[in-house]
Amino acid sequence: MNITLKDGVVKQYEAGISVLDVAKDLSEGLARMACCGLVNGERVDLRDTLDQDCELEIVTFKDADGRWAFRHTGAHILAQAVKRLYPDTKLAIGPAIEDGFYYDFDSARPFTEEDFVAIEAEMKKIVKEKLAIERFELPREEAIKMMEEAGEPYKVELIQDLPEGEVISFYKQGEFVDLCAGPHLMTTKPVEAIKLLSVAGAYWRGSEKNKMLSRIYATAFAKKSELADHLAKIEEAKKRDHRKLGRELELFTILDEGPGFPFFLPKGMELRNTLINYWREIHKKAGYQEISTPIILNKDLWLTSGHWDHYRENMYTTVIDEMDYAIKPMNCPGGMLVYKTKMRSYRDLPLRMGELGLVHRHELSGALHGLMRVRNFTQDDAHIFMLPEQIKSEIKGVVTLIDEVYKAFGFKYKVEVSTRPEDSMGSDEAWETATEALKEALTDLGYDYKINEGDGAFYGPKIDFKLEDCLGRTWQCGTIQLDFQLPERFELEYVGADGEKHRPVMIHRVILGSIERFIGVITEHFAGAFPTWLAPVQVKVLPISEKYHEYAEKVQASLLDAGVKVEIDERAEKIGYKIREARMERVPYILVVGAEEEAEGKVAVRSRENGEEGKMPLQDFIGKITEEIKTKYNYLVSGNKTEETTEE
Numbered sequence: 001m002n003i004t005l006k007d008g009v010v011k012q013y014e015a016g017i018s019v020l021d022v023a024k025d026l027s028e029g030l031a032r033m034a035c036c037g038l039v040n041g042e043r044v045d046l047r048d049t050l051d052q053d054c055e056l057e058i059v060t061f062k063d064a065d066g067r068w069a070f071r072h073t074g075a076h077i078l079a080q081a082v083k084r085l086y087p088d089t090k091l092a093i094g095p096a097i098e099d100g101f102y103y104d105f106d107s108a109r110p111f112t113e114e115d116f117v118a119i120e121a122e123m124k125k126i127v128k129e130k131l132a133i134e135r136f137e138l139p140r141e142e143a144i145k146m147m148e149e150a151g152e153p154y155k156v157e158l159i160q161d162l163p164e165g166e167v168i169s170f171y172k173q174g175e176f177v178d179l180c181a182g183p184h185l186m187t188t189k190p191v192e193a194i195k196l197l198s199v200a201g202a203y204w205r206g207s208e209k210n211k212m213l214s215r216i217y218a219t220a221f222a223k224k225s226e227l228a229d230h231l232a233k234i235e236e237a238k239k240r241d242h243r244k245l246g247r248e249l250e251l252f253t254i255l256d257e258g259p260g261f262p263f264f265l266p267k268g269m270e271l272r273n274t275l276i277n278y279w280r281e282i283h284k285k286a287g288y289q290e291i292s293t294p295i296i297l298n299k300d301l302w303l304t305s306g307h308w309d310h311y312r313e314n315m316y317t318t319v320i321d322e323m324d325y326a327i328k329p330m331n332c333p334g335g336m337l338v339y340k341t342k343m344r345s346y347r348d349l350p351l352r353m354g355e356l357g358l359v360h361r362h363e364l365s366g367a368l369h370g371l372m373r374v375r376n377f378t379q380d381d382a383h384i385f386m387l388p389e390q391i392k393s394e395i396k397g398v399v400t401l402i403d404e405v406y407k408a409f410g411f412k413y414k415v416e417v418s419t420r421p422e423d424s425m426g427s428d429e430a431w432e433t434a435t436e437a438l439k440e441a442l443t444d445l446g447y448d449y450k451i452n453e454g455d456g457a458f459y460g461p462k463i464d465f466k467l468e469d470c471l472g473r474t475w476q477c478g479t480i481q482l483d484f485q486l487p488e489r490f491e492l493e494y495v496g497a498d499g500e501k502h503r504p505v506m507i508h509r510v511i512l513g514s515i516e517r518f519i520g521v522i523t524e525h526f527a528g529a530f531p532t533w534l535a536p537v538q539v540k541v542l543p544i545s546e547k548y549h550e551y552a553e554k555v556q557a558s559l560l561d562a563g564v565k566v567e568i569d570e571r572a573e574k575i576g577y578k579i580r581e582a583r584m585e586r587v588p589y590i591l592v593v594g595a596e597e598e599a600e601g602k603v604a605v606r607s608r609e610n611g612e613e614g615k616m617p618l619q620d621f622i623g624k625i626t627e628e629i630k631t632k633y634n635y636l637v638s639g640n641k642t643e644e645t646t647e648e
Contacts, residue, residue: 001014001015001051001052001053003022003053003054003056004053004055005026005055005056006057015050016050016051017049017050018047019034019036019037019039019044019046019048020034020046020047020186022037022058023046023058030060031058033061034046035059035060035063035066035069035070035185036065036069037056037057037058038056038065039055040054043065043068043183044183045135045182045183046186047135061221061222069096069184070185070190070191070222071096071097071100071219072094072095072182072183072184073133073184073185073188073191073220074096074194075096075101075103076133076180077127077191077194078101078119078123078196078216079091079105079176079178080123080126081119081120081125084122085122089107090105090106090151091105091152091154092104092105092106092204092213093158098474100219100220101217101218101219101220102216102218103215103216104202105213105214106154106204106214110212111214111216112199113199116196119196119216120195120196123196124194126173126174127188127189130187130189131173131187132173132186132187133171133172133184133186133187133188134171134173135171135172135182136172137167137168137169137170138168140159140164140168143159143168143170144156144160146177147159152179155179158179171184190222191220192224193220193224193226193227194218194219194220194221195218195219196216196218197217197219198217199214199215199217200217200366201213201214202215202366203364203366208364208365208366233472237473240524240525240528241370242370242372242519245524245527245528246268246370246371246523248584249267249528250266250268251267251268251519251523251536252264252519254374260365260373260374260375261375261376262374262516268536270537271530271534271535274533275518275534276515278408279356279380279512282401282404282405283354283382286352286401287352288352288354289351289352289353289354290353290356291335291338291353291354292356292357293328293331293334293335293357294334295358295359295360296320296328297328298323298325299317299323299326301333302326304333304489305486305489306425306458306486307326307329307330307333308326310423310425311329311330311458313362314329315329315360315361316360316362328357328359329359329360330359330381331355331357331383332381332383332486332508333490334355334357335381336486336487336490336492337490338353339353339504343495344385344495344504345494345495346387346496346497349385349386349387349390350385351384352383352384353382353383354381354382355381355382356378356515357379357381358376358377359376359377361375361376363375371516371519371520372517372520374517377514377515377517378514378515380510380511380512380514381508381509382507382508382510383507383509384398384506384509385492385505385506386504386505386507387494387504387505391437391441391482392437392440392441395480396441396444396445398480398507398509399441399442399445399480402465402478405512406467406478408632409525410470411468411525412467412468413465413466413467413468413478414450414465415448415449415450415463415464415466416449416450416451416452416455416463417435417438417449417450417451417452417463418455418456418457418461418462418463418464419431419435419451419452419453420435421456421457421458424456424459425458425459425489426460426484426485430484430485433484434461434483435461437482438461438462442463457481457483459483460483460484460485462482463479463481464476464478464479465477465478465479469525471524475521477510477511477513477518478510478513479508479509479510479513480508480509481507481508481509482505482506482507483506483507483508484505486506487503487504487505487506488503492504492506528586529586529608530588532628533628535587535588536565537565537566537585538565538587538588538589538625538629539559539566539567539587539591539625540566540582540585540587540590541567541568541593541603542569542578542579542582542590542591542592542593543568543570543593543594544592544593546572548594548595548598549570551597553568555593555618556568558619558622559622562622563626563629564622564629579606586608588607588608588609589605589608590605591603591604591605591606592604592606597615600615601617602616602617603615
């Protein structure tokens with residue numbers, strides 16, 4: 001049989017050779033490093049045998065698929081250690097995830113971080129035992145019986161829910177056996193750099209109707225140095241946690257009276273409004289018209305849109321005048337109604353309508369996380385209605401706009417195309433046309449993209465933009481969704497050049513994703529030290545004593561007249577203390593004023609970027625900062641690390 005390798009080289013082998021033996025034939029070093037294989041793009045075990053022509057790639061920890069298999073093995077090591085220490089614990093699931101893995105346990109006493117020392121020590125012992133990992137399969141009834149005898153009810157439930165004919169496989173290492181599809185490493189030996197990170201509650205199968213389990217999060221790396229670097233990033237991320245900075249910088253809060261419903265404080269509103277003003281500015285320039293649609297609309301609308309059938313569990317509902325209504329979880333249906341307020345002509349298209357719409361979605365309490373996962377948020381939505389021949393050019397226009405915005409914040413990003421999910425509306429032909437249009441637009445613009453199978457919206461495929469922040473973490477923000485379904489369901493029409501009525505095509509798109517979440521992302525990205533144009537307070541004026549309050553107020557007034565966001569600190573505190581406080585607030589510029597500054601009409605400038613910059617005429621400083629704000633100068637913290645504030 002012919003095996004085509006990653007570099008295009010074709011090698012011939014006898015049918016029945018294992019993936020690992022192919023790796024050994026290529027290189028003993030590669031075989032030692034191998035974590036799993038990719039056969040025709042599908043992740044497979046190193047133990048799997050090949051019996052027909054295929055494409056094969058041997059992947060290591062350097063590859064995302066290799067890291068997945070490596071950390072999947074780490075999850076089994078964690079479960080084995082817990083079972084050794086706490087034999088009565090029941091096993092649920094333990095997948096690999098981004099940057100690590102977790103395992104869910106049903107324990108009489110929920111685990112705490114105090115248990116980590118013992119569990120981690122046992123995990124390291126398992127690694128040192130260099131246990132061989134073996135795969136085996138069982139018929140359904142035997143598999144259920146084995147898990148029943150082992151006292152693992154969650155595994156029994158999982159097996160019972162598998163489709164008829166599904167291969168039921170297990171992995172064994174030493175005395176430990178787990179239901180698992182794989183793949184896994186060949187032994188426990190490589191997983192030396194391993195660390196438990198945190199523990200949280202998690203409902204079985206994500207339903208609050210089920211029992212709460214203990215979820216232990218962990219990570220594993222091929223090298224101890226890589227683990228050390230990762231843990232350093234975690235510590236840096238803790239310093240940048242937007243929930244912590246949100247409190248310290250007085251940006252937002254979430255109160256017990258409204259879990260998942262954020263309150264924005266005055267400085268947070270300054271930041272939010274600056275962001276919104278920027279959004280409005282670039283959208284007006286790009287030919288968008290802004291609209292606003294109601295928050296509450298009746299059930300008939302949501303039945304027409306498909307949300308009542310496909311999204312009902314995430315919607316808040318109410319009854320008005322004995323009729324069912326829903327608080328909107330999405331802005332799209334309202335946009336449909338705006339389009340239908342009058343008959344459109346082909347000359348009106350493309351019609352680009354933007355909306356900063358407040359939406360509400362029911363999220364489980366355990367999933368809530370600061371501004372990143374909330375129950376109400378403002379989507380920077382836009383809906384573009386167009387002719388079929390305008391699809392590609394409009395998608396390109398949106399991609400170009402998204403690129404402009406992300407560059408303004410210093411973000412790199414990756415692109416994914418998400419295809420048809422199982423629960424979807426529309427014909428195969430419409431989905432194929434829509435998906436190809438997205439791919440072609442990205443190809444024309446020279447973008448590399450990844451296919452994310454089955455992750456599209458229920459009404460159409462989408463392009464997702466994954467931002468990468470200064471710590472290398474990724475965030476899902478921008479989305480472009482092509483939709484042939486809603487225009488059909490809402491019977492949208494335009495009069496074509498032929499005088500006949502036709503159905504428009506529609507794009508849904510967001511750039512920031514949600515205002516709230518994007519504020520959370522940029523707060524962590526900049527560690528609260530926002531670029532001058534975005535900072536809620538751009539200048540802090542500090543008089544050295546009460547004698548210079550009058551001059552400080554004149555400086556403040558001049559800055560306010562120039563459109564600069566400025567505060568004055570007139571507290572009866574030492575100047576060193578006030579400077580230190582202003583630095584803790586991450587203000588871009590501090591102006592110290594005293595006798596010399598007043599006499600000369602100057603200000604002593606300290607910047608977050610350069611420290612002391614010396615004295616300069618007030619008007620010169622105003623010219624400098626207004627130009628910086630105008631050009632939206634991106635100040636990024638030196639080396640992308642937070643600085644500890646030292647006493648003056």
